[in-house]
Amino acid sequence: MGILWHQPGYAEEQTDVQKGEYIFRATGGCGCHTDYKNNGEFLAGGRGIQTPFGIFYGTNITPDKETGIGRWSDDDFIRAMTKGLSPQGTHYAPVFPYTSFTKMTREDLLYLKAYLFSIPPVKKQNKPHDLIVPFGQQIGFMLWKKIHFRETKFKPNSEKSIQWNRGAYIAETLAHCGECHTPRDWQGVLKEKMRYAGSQDGPEGELAPNITPDDKTGVGDWSTADMVEFLKTGLKPNYDDSQGLMIEVIEEGYSHLKQEDLEAISEYLRSLPPIHNPEASTKGSN
Numbered sequence: 650m651g652i653l654w655h656q657p658g659y660a661e662e663q664t665d666v667q668k669g670e671y672i673f674r675a676t677g678g679c680g681c682h683t684d685y686k687n688n689g690e691f692l693a694g695g696r697g698i699q700t701p702f703g704i705f706y707g708t709n710i711t712p713d714k715e716t717g718i719g720r721w722s723d724d725d726f727i728r729a730m731t732k733g734l735s736p737q738g739t740h741y742a743p744v745f746p747y748t749s750f751t752k753m754t755r756e757d758l759l760y761l762k763a764y765l766f767s768i769p770p771v772k773k774q775n776k777p778h779d780l781i782v783p784f785g786q787q788i789g790f791m792l793w794k795k796i797h798f799r800e801t802k803f804k805p806n807s808e809k810s811i812q813w814n815r816g817a818y819i820a821e822t823l824a825h826c827g828e829c830h831t832p833r834d835w836q837g838v839l840k841e842k843m844r845y846a847g848s849q850d851g852p853e854g855e856l857a858p859n860i861t862p863d864d865k866t867g868v869g870d871w872s873t874a875d876m877v878e879f880l881k882t883g884l885k886p887n888y889d890d891s892q893g894l895m896i897e898v899i900e901e902g903y904s905h906l907k908q909e910d911l912e913a914i915s916e917y918l919r920s921l922p923p924i925h926n927p928e929a930s931t932k933g934s935n
């Protein structure tokens with residue numbers, strides 16, 4: 650099955666590793682696991698992510714057997730991605746968007762694992778997070794999860810087109826656009842009513858703008874071609890370029906996706922309810 654595969658246009662990705670690389674691109678390139686600033690090795694971890702709860706350090710996800718994920722079984726990988734649990738049974742912080750990846754199909758998770766296991770292993774110990782209590786405690790993550798997290802799978806909507814469903818699957822599950830573009834409450838929980846309406850306090854304290862189709866404060870005035878161009882190049886219709894985390898997920902990830910998939914993401918975004926949110930608009934005062 651699968652939402653992406655067995656459709657016209659996917660002929661090039663034949664091996665599991667090639668399919669996994671495509672999934673990897675669709676996630677935005679797992680950039681939190683590469684310490685670009687300090688010329689860190691690809692996916693070997695150590696990158697600090699600023700959040701209101703302290704600094705989290707991305708982990709080593711290369712296939713090194715001692716310091717990376719080289720000893721993980723398929724089920725270990727799936728448990729981490731869909732339940733936020735490490736092979737040792739410890740709970741991950743919701744900074745790792747397992748809250749979105751939980752909806753991935755098992756097939757796609759295993760492709761992604763095949764790709765990660767094909768990259769060069771790097772020996773590099775993980776750095777402990779530097780957190781403000783109580784989020785620094787396992788018990789905190791466990792309680793958070795009990796209250797706020799439900800393991801689910803992506804359910805296609807049979808009333809919508811194949812293209813819409815593909816866009817929904819990519820945006821909601823793989824690309825996790827909403828994890829950055831939705832504001833969070835004081836417990837770090839996404840505010841459902843403000844889905845995609847932007848967050849002043851996005852990851853690393855950056856503004857992640859409103860990307861609902863609201864004309865005044867969102868991207869309601871962007872055409873499909875505008876959105877596709879943006880996801881390929883980071884250039885906005887007003888010729889502004891993009892910075893920070895967005896340009897990273899574009900360069901390492903979304904720009905490598907097929908035209909049809911970028912159009913599908915745009916179609917999905919345009920179908921969202923428009924939300925007026927001047928606080929997270931890039932359009933000046935509205």
Ligand code: HEC
Pocket residue numbers: 677820824825826827828829830851852855856857858859860867868879885890891892893894895896898903914918930931
């Ligand atoms: C890791 C966090 C992150 C993820 C994931 C992410 N974004 Fe962004 N996005 C940002 C940030 C931060 C900005 C602001 C960049 C800037 O101002 O240069 C941004 C800017 C944008 C803009 C420009 C809006 C405007 O009004 O200028 C659009 C459109 C956008 N993102 C769409 C998406 C879509 C679609 C996805 C998923 C396919 C996505 N983003 C995933 C963080 C993210």
